[in-house]
Amino acid sequence: MSDDLRKIEVGEKILGFFVVRKIEQRVKEGQHYLSLEVGNSSGRINGTYWGDDAQELYKVLSQGSVVKIMGEGMEYG
Incomplete structure (x- = not known):
């Protein structure tokens, strides 16, 4: 598991504390989700919370909030 955002690869587990840089609430097919940009001293990464x-x-949550994230590196688009 890693919290070094420069080295995250597809399929790699992510675990660490990050600062919320941007947060938006969105809706897709009636389901609410969050679109986030989080970061730490190693960089920034975009993510989605469903x-x-x-x-x-x-x-x-707001810009500047500290959050603990557990997830997996994925490529989108």
Whole structure:
């Protein structure tokens, strides 16, 4: 597992604390989700959160919030 954003590869597990740089709430096919840009001293990365509590998280998170993220590197687009 890594928190070095410069070295994340597809399929690699991500675990660490990151600062929210940007956050937007979006809806696709009736499901709310969050589009995020997070970062640390190694760089920045875009991500998506699809949890059932996305609307509640959006209310408490803002630019500058520190979050713990566990995920997996993926290529999109």
